[in-house]
Each structure stands twice: as structure tokens, then as C-alpha cells.
Amino acid sequence: MLRRICCFVILITVCYSCKPPVKDTDPLPDLHNTGIYVVNEGNFMSGNGGVSFFDTLTNQVTQDLFFLKNTRQAGDVCQSLNYFNNQFYLVVNNSGKIEVLNDDFVNTKTIGGLTSPRYIAFASNNKGYISDLYGKGVSVLNTLTATIEKKISINYWTEELLVFKDTLYVTSPASRYLYLIDTRTSLLRDSIDIGFGSSSITLDANNKLWILCDGNKDKSILPAMICMDPVNRGIERTIFAADYSSYASKLNFNPADKCLYWIDGDVYKLNTTITGSSKQVAISSAGNNFYGLAINQNTGDIIVSDAGDFSQRSQIYVYSKNNALKWSFKAGLISGYMLVK
Numbered sequence: 001m002l003r004r005i006c007c008f009v010i011l012i013t014v015c016y017s018c019k020p021p022v023k024d025t026d027p028l029p030d031l032h033n034t035g036i037y038v039v040n041e042g043n044f045m046s047g048n049g050g051v052s053f054f055d056t057l058t059n060q061v062t063q064d065l066f067f068l069k070n071t072r073q074a075g076d077v078c079q080s081l082n083y084f085n086n087q088f089y090l091v092v093n094n095s096g097k098i099e100v101l102n103d104d105f106v107n108t109k110t111i112g113g114l115t116s117p118r119y120i121a122f123a124s125n126n127k128g129y130i131s132d133l134y135g136k137g138v139s140v141l142n143t144l145t146a147t148i149e150k151k152i153s154i155n156y157w158t159e160e161l162l163v164f165k166d167t168l169y170v171t172s173p174a175s176r177y178l179y180l181i182d183t184r185t186s187l188l189r190d191s192i193d194i195g196f197g198s199s200s201i202t203l204d205a206n207n208k209l210w211i212l213c214d215g216n217k218d219k220s221i222l223p224a225m226i227c228m229d230p231v232n233r234g235i236e237r238t239i240f241a242a243d244y245s246s247y248a249s250k251l252n253f254n255p256a257d258k259c260l261y262w263i264d265g266d267v268y269k270l271n272t273t274i275t276g277s278s279k280q281v282a283i284s285s286a287g288n289n290f291y292g293l294a295i296n297q298n299t300g301d302i303i304v305s306d307a308g309d310f311s312q313r314s315q316i317y318v319y320s321k322n323n324a325l326k327w328s329f330k331a332g333l334i335s336g337y338m339l340v341k
Contacts (some may be wrong), residue, residue: 011124027055029062031104036294036303037065037339038316039081039090042330049078049092051105052331061329066090069105080337084122085143091117093133100146109146115140121161121168123183129168131158138170141184152188154179162201162209164230170199173214176221178228192233192290198219200251204272205258208236212251212262217244225251225260225270239270239279250293256300256321263290267304282323288315294338301326 029035035055039047040048053062066074075095082089087103087108093116100109115135122128128141130148136150138161157173161168163183170179177191178198197214204210209230215223223246227237241248248264259269259282267283267290283290283304291307291314300321305314314335318327 024070026062026064027060027064028056028068029060030058033057035341036296036318037081037336037341038305038314038331039078039293039337039339040314040335041077041079041093043250043311043333044077044094046331047073047095049076050074050332051078051081051090052316052335054327054329054331056327057328059327061331063330063332065105066099066101067161069101070317071105078337080115080119080246081339082120082122083339083341084128085126087143089120089128091120091130093117098130098141103259111141111146111148113148118189119160119161122169123163123166125183127183127186129163129170129181129183131161131170132185133157138168138181139161139242150186152181152186154188158200159199162203162208164203164207167230169201169209169230171201171211171329173197173199176216180209190233192228194228194235195224195238195275197223200249200262202253202260204254204260206272208272210251210253210260210272211302212248213246214232214247215241229268230243252295254295254300254302254321261293261295261302263293263304265290267293267302269323283317283319292336292338294340296340298340301340304338305331305338307334307336310334 005313031335038052050064051064051066074183075092077094077166079091079093096114098111116133118131120130126143130139137154140149156172159171173221176196180190195213196216200212209228211226213224215221223241225239251262258273261269266281266285268279269282270279271277287304292305294303313330
């Protein structure tokens with residue numbers, strides 16, 4: 001994970017002076033319709049990140065929803081997007097902020113004071129938890145006041161987050177631990193040695209946690225996928241990669257077929273209902289640079305982005321749960337995160 005991001009930073013630093021693609025004429029979308037929000041990172045240090053919207057009822061694409069609704073750019077490296085209590089939270093990594101937006105995608109508050117935010121997850125007590133690349137910990141957000149209440153120190157980069165019951169699970173690409181935070185008290189409760197380089201996490205239909213770990217060649221730890229029981233915190237299954245060249249990312253669970261999906265060049269899947277099942281190629285990259293992945297939890301559709309050479313608009317592909325291509329459309333620069341609402 002760390003090597004992949006370093007290579008990516010080098011590439012986009014080279015490309016950052018590229019002008020963004022010519023802006024299309026944006027149709028005014030009906031955000032009450034079901035759609036796919038595509039988070040476009042943009043070129044590093046160019047401040048041209050944004051959000052595209054694909055209306056699945058009309059097949060209409062709005063290329064820069066944030067700019068259309070707020071008459072300004074979202075910022076530098078739009079990382080992720082979440083929705084909680086009728087508000088969107090757009091995490092803008094290199095700008096060190098989170099844009100809070102209403103149902104019409106209009107800004108209501110900008111949360112600053114963050115170092116390099118990555119992802120946000122929410123607990124039922126109106127608390128948000130924000131991971132950070134350089135901030136060495138997790139920030140606690142009061143969603144009622146849109147202010148940072150405290151910071152939970154973790155001496156490493158924190159990445160994807162998952163809330164299950166009263167626990168926040170925190171991945172950490174630069175350590176060998178999965179960190180557990182009590183969402184009732186916002187205190188670090190425990191850490192579990194799961195290998196090295198945890199980066200992506202999801203929950204299956206049997207409430208088992210699955211975590212991707214990048215491994216560490218210098219420490220002779222292979223990349224692996226871990227299955228953990230959150231009740232007894234035991235590791236139930238470890239699936240090692242064949243070698244250190246594996247760079248798996250964007251782990252998702254599809255309730256339609258009870259399979260895990262992730263990117264490692266191609267899009268792979270693993271059936272969680274069959275003990276000892278092995279991974280299969282679900283969607284071949286066929287020369288594409290697959291970069292983002294999401295699952296429509298209502299339909300089972302598989303949404304994958306092709307970031308190309310990181311200097312042209314990304315191509316988004318939407319496949320049915322049977323892996324048949326339903327739609328494809330252009331989004332913005334370096335589409336890495338998708339939210340279906």
C-alpha cells in the first residue's frame with residue numbers, strides 16, 4: 001500500500017501541471033433520483049478535485065456537481081464521500097478539510113484543522129471518526145456542531161474505517177495492527193496483530209470482518225486477506241498472496257451473491273459462504289487501470305473506475321451482479337471513490 005501510494009504521488013506530481021479536461025456543459029441533476037456519486041481526486045497540488053453524478057434513471061452525467069452547486073472548486077485531492085443524517089461529507093485530503101453538504105449538495109459547513117484526512121465513518125451517537133495519512137491518529141467529529149472534539153492518538157497512518165456495534169475498526173497501512181476504538185467513549189480500546197499493512201475493510205453477511213493487508217517484504221510478511229470474528233477477536237482465516245507483487249485494494253462485500261470483491265489488477269471475488277473457496281476473476285481489466293470499486297448494496301451492481309493515465313477523465317463501468325456491462329460513462333480526473341445513494 002505504502003509503495004503504491006508513493007509511486008502514485010510521483011506520477012501525479014509529474015502530471016499535476018496538466019490542465020484538467022475541458023469542462024462539459026453540466027446538466028442540473030435531480031438528486032432525489034437514485035445515482036452514483038463519483039469522487040474525482042484530481043491532480044495533486046492542482047486543486048481540481050470534484051464529484052461527478054450519474055443519474056441511473058435518466059443515464060445523465062453531471063461532471064462537476066460540487067462546482068455547479070457551490071460555484072467554487074472542492075479542493076485538492078478529493079478522497080472520499082459519505083452520507084449521514086441527511087448530509088454529505090466530502091473528505092478533501094490535501095486541502096486538510098471536510099466539506100459538509102446538504103441533500104442538494106450545497107455547502108453548509110467546512111471543517112478545517114485536519115492534517116491529511118482520508119476517510120470518515122459514523123456512530124449512532126452523532127460522532128464521526130476521521131482517519132489521516134500524516135496526522136497519526138483518528139479525529140472525533142461532533143456532527144451536531146460540525147466541530148472536532150478530540151483526537152485519538154495512534155502512532156501510524158490511519159486508513160479505512162468501519163463501525164460495527166460499539167466499536168470502530170481502524171486500518172493502518174504502516175503498522176501490523178488493527179486498532180479498536182470504543183464509540184461510546186471515543187477511547188482506544190485495543191489493537192490486534194493481523195499481519196502488516198491493513199488498508200481496506202468490510203463486513204460480510206455473517207458479521208465477519210475481512211481486511212486486506214499489504215504485507216512487508218523486508219519483514220518477510222506476505223500480503224494477505226484476513227477474516228476476523230469481531231466477537232472473540234479471533235482470526236478465522238488468512239489467505240496469503242502468492243508473492244509480494246500483490247497490491248490488493250478497495251475491498252467490498254456484495255450482499256447479492258455473498259461475495260467479496262476487490263481490485264488487484266483485475267477485479268476479483270471470493271465466495272464467503274464456501275469454506276476454503278478461492279478467489280476468481282470477476283471482471284478482467286483487459287489493459288484498463290482499475291482504480292476505484294464500489295457495490296450497489298440494493299442491486300448488487302459492481303461499479304469500477306478506470307483511471308487511465310491519471311491525466312484524462314476516468315471511465316466508469318457499471319456491471320450487473322451477473323457481471324454483464326450495464327452502463328459506462330466518463331467522470332473526472334482520477335476517480336477513486338464511489339457512493340451509491
